Amino acid sequence: MSYLELDGISHYYFSEQQCKQAIDQVSLSIEKGKFTALLGPSGCGKTTLLSIIAQLIKPTEGAVTIERRSVEQHSRMIGYMLQQDYLFPWKTILDNVCIGPKLHGELTELEFNKAKALLRKVSLDHVEELYPNQLSGGMRQRVALARTLMTDPAILLLDEPFSALDFQTKLLLENFMVEMLSQYKKTAILVTHDIGEAIAMSDDIYLMQPNPGRIHLHLTVPEVVRELSPIEARRHPEYHRLFDEIWKEMTELDQQESK
Amino acid sequence: MTNKNLNNHPLYTTFLKKLAREKYIVRFFQVIIFLTFFLAWEIASESGWVDPLIFSSPSRVFRLIITATIDGSLWYHLRITVFETIAGFLIGTLAGVLLAFLLWYSKRFSDIIDPYLVVFNALPKVALGPIIIVVLGPGYGAIITMGAIICVIVSALVVYNGFYKVDDNYIKVLTSFGATKWQKFIEVVFPASLPTIISTFKVNVGLSWVGVIVGEFLVASKGLGYLIVYGFQVFNFTLVLYSLVLIAFLAAIMYQAVAYLEKWLLKIVH
Ligand SMILES: Nc1ncnc2c1ncn2[C@@H]1O[C@H](COP(=O)(O)OP(=O)(O)OP(=O)(O)O)[C@@H](O)[C@H]1O
Ligand SMILES: [Mg+2]
Numbered sequence: 001m002s003y004l005e006l007d008g009i010s011h012y013y014f015s016e017q018q019c020k021q022a023i024d025q026v027s028l029s030i031e032k033g034k035f036t037a038l039l040g041p042s043g044c045g046k047t048t049l050l051s052i053i054a055q056l057i058k059p060t061e062g063a064v065t066i067e068r069r070s071v072e073q074h075s076r077m078i079g080y081m082l083q084q085d086y087l088f089p090w091k092t093i094l095d096n097v098c099i100g101p102k103l104h105g106e107l108t109e110l111e112f113n114k115a116k117a118l119l120r121k122v123s124l125d126h127v128e129e130l131y132p133n134q135l136s137g138g139m140r141q142r143v144a145l146a147r148t149l150m151t152d153p154a155i156l157l158l159d160e161p162f163s164a165l166d167f168q169t170k171l172l173l174e175n176f177m178v179e180m181l182s183q184y185k186k187t188a189i190l191v192t193h194d195i196g197e198a199i200a201m202s203d204d205i206y207l208m209q210p211n212p213g214r215i216h217l218h219l220t221v222p223e224v225v226r227e228l229s230p231i232e233a234r235r236h237p238e239y240h241r242l243f244d245e246i247w248k249e250m251t252e253l254d255q256q257e258s259k
Numbered sequence: 260m261t262n263k264n265l266n267n268h269p270l271y272t273t274f275l276k277k278l279a280r281e282k283y284i285v286r287f288f289q290v291i292i293f294l295t296f297f298l299a300w301e302i303a304s305e306s307g308w309v310d311p312l313i314f315s316s317p318s319r320v321f322r323l324i325i326t327a328t329i330d331g332s333l334w335y336h337l338r339i340t341v342f343e344t345i346a347g348f349l350i351g352t353l354a355g356v357l358l359a360f361l362l363w364y365s366k367r368f369s370d371i372i373d374p375y376l377v378v379f380n381a382l383p384k385v386a387l388g389p390i391i392i393v394v395l396g397p398g399y400g401a402i403i404t405m406g407a408i409i410c411v412i413v414s415a416l417v418v419y420n421g422f423y424k425v426d427d428n429y430i431k432v433l434t435s436f437g438a439t440k441w442q443k444f445i446e447v448v449f450p451a452s453l454p455t456i457i458s459t460f461k462v463n464v465g466l467s468w469v470g471v472i473v474g475e476f477l478v479a480s481k482g483l484g485y486l487i488v489y490g491f492q493v494f495n496f497t498l499v500l501y502s503l504v505l506i507a508f509l510a511a512i513m514y515q516a517v518a519y520l521e522k523w524l525l526k527i528v529h
Contacts, residue, residue: 054435080435086428090450099446100436151436 002029003187004053004155009062011048021212022048023059028206028215030187035178037190037198037205039246041254045213046191047083050157053189054080066155076104079153083160085144087132093119093143094128100151111150118146121180138169145177149184156181156188162197174201174230195246199239200230207246209253217249315497323501337505340471340482343399344513347406348460348467354407355414355463356456362415363422363448364440380416384409385473392478402474402482409470410463421455422448457521464517468510 011023022045030036038046051057053064055071055078064071071078087096094115095102101111119125122142132140141161148156161177162170178201181188192198198205203226207217221242225233233239265271297317303309304316327333362369388405395401429447438446475484483502490498 056431056434075437078435080431082428082431084428086426086432088429088447088450090453099433103433103436103438103442103446 003032003067004030004189005065005068006049006053007063007065009049009052009059009064011045011052011057012060023052024212024214026062026213026215028218030189030204032187033182033185034204035181035188035190035202037192037202038208039192039195039198039205040208040213040216041193041210041250044208044210046193046208047159048213050080050159050189050191053155054078054157056080076151077154078157079148079151079155080157081144081148081159081161084164085132085137085140087140087143087147089132092129092131093124093135096132096143097147097150099147104151115146115150118149119143122146122176136169137165138173141165141173142176145180149180154187156186158188158190160192161190163192163194170197171231177201178230195243195250196234196239197230199225199242199246200233205246207249210257216253219246312494313496315500319497320501320504323497324504327501333505336482336486336502337509340475340484340506341509341513343402343471343474343482344406344464344467346403347471348410348464350403351407351410351467352414352460352463355411355459356418358411358415359418359422360444362419363444369419376412376416380412385470388473388477391474397478401478402471405474406467406470410459410466413466414459414463417459418452418456421452425451454525457524460517460521461514464513465510468506468513472506 006026006028009023009026010021013020013022026049038049040046048057052059053071055064055075066074066077087093088099091099094112097115097119098107098111101107116125116128119128122145124139124142124146127135127139127143132143135143141164144161158177162173165173174197190198190201199221203221205219205221206215207219208214209216219242222238225236225238225242228236300314301317304311304314324333362372385405387408391404391408392401395404425448429451430443433443433447471482472484472487475482476488479485483506486502487499490496490502
């Protein structure tokens with residue numbers, strides 16, 4: 001049964017100079033509780049597609065539905081994490097995590113306790129009163145995750161959340177993220193251009209091609225790899241087989257592109 | 260890891276001594292220049308190298324300061340000018356930030372108003388003096404308006420530019436939580452541009468002095484600007500120089516105060 005559905009989404013960016021098509025007729029459906037990756041080269045419209053799902057921009061054509069109802073009726077169900085953490089430097093960690101409830105005008109003692117519990121969950125309860133610039137990149141990204149989870153979104157949109165981190169921190173955080181999300185039974189969409197990350201973390205992979213952004217291929221990650229944590233998954237032979245397959249597809253796309 | 264305290268390293272002691280000596284030399288020459296200036300002025304005036312009627316002399320200015328302090332007229336005029344300057348500065352700065360907010364809030368408004376802002380910004384505001392006085396009547400109102408109007412547009416433009424430069428992604432985060440435009444302003448745009456807003460203070464305080472003194476030139480019957488004009492009319496240049504010395508002194512104090520305020524505020528917000 002499909003949960004989140006994109007139906008014939010196209011998007012054009014208009015400016016005085018030109019009309020540029022970023023997305024062309026993208027349709028896909030995602031089941032509840034699944035982890036989906038959108039994989040593709042730079043400029044293929046991944047961020048645009050996520051922004052459309054998050055309702056930050058309105059698609060030129062097509063519709064996004066959750067349980068067959070238009071997303072507009074579900075605006076609070078979606079959490080969005082950006083490429084970098086974008087914690088507010090003038091707010092303490094605790095206040096950063098509480099920004100969602102604050103904007104909704106629901107900031108109570110209860111919410112503060114929930115925020116503290118979430119920070120404990122991401123092993124950061126000792127930094128509540130510090131400011132973002134006193135934290136490392138990995139810690140900041142974990143705070144950003146806590147901030148996103150604060151409003152209990154059913155769907156999490158992750159736009160290359162690990163791209164600014166060093167490799168080791170990135171692997172640890174991948175593990176952590178997968179654990180958190182399956183524990184809270186979240187549906188998640190991860191945007192990335194890292195093939196390994198897509199395979200290690202997700203259940204489904206949509207390979208995108210650029211100019212204009214389209215879905216080229218839908219792959220399902222084999223059960224044996226899914227069961228493993230992202231770090232373990234990277235050692236499994238099936239992981240490598242899938243990696244090679246995607247690699248080949250992407251190289252072919254690249255060659256078509258340059259012709 | 261050993262963290263040895265090296266504060267008594269012999270070379271470090273020499274370094275500190277050198278530093279102290281350098282500071283001493285600088286201060287010494289500053290004092291020398293100050294004394295030489297006033298001494299030369301005094302001598303030149305006493306011995307008639309310069310016309311004492313026009314250039315007065317430090318001792319005469321000093322004597323006037325003493326008598327004016329005793330009869331209370333110093334405090335009376337000084338108070339008025341300082342009040343007008345502070346009021347002009349506050350109103351001008353606040354109005355500037357408010358205008359910047361309106362420009363940010365409505366793209367259409369900012370597009371429409373843009374050419375007028377350019378013209379008004381380029382216009383030497385003191386040229387509006389006579390009109391302001393006719394409209395508001397000769398008095399505090401007109402003078403404070405002069406002090407305010409001279410800094411309002413330029414601070415609006417600087418602050419608006421600051422609002423505009425705030426990283427879009429911070430706003431995206433708020434949008435994803437469903438924030439309203441006002442919330443975006445309060446939570447992100449304003450705090451992110453506070454350093455820019457504060458940086459306009461120093462410039463504005465200087466501009467307000469210009470506006471207020473010119474305003475007093477035009478209408479006032481009290482205040483330091485008035486004393487300058489009055490002294491000029493009755494050919495009492497001791498009075499002119501006395502006012503000038505007071506203005507220089509006050510403007511420097513106010514500038515320093517704003518500089519400290521700036522430092523303090525910046526420490527608080529970041
Ligand atoms: N605001 C905009 N105005 C005009 N064109 C845009 C805008 N944003 C994106 N584009 C264009 O749309 C296309 C898709 O951009 P998008 O940011 O979605 O790519 P992406 O897949 O997220 O890339 P990356 O991996 O580099 O983040 C690009 O060709 C880009 O130039
Ligand atoms: Mg992107």
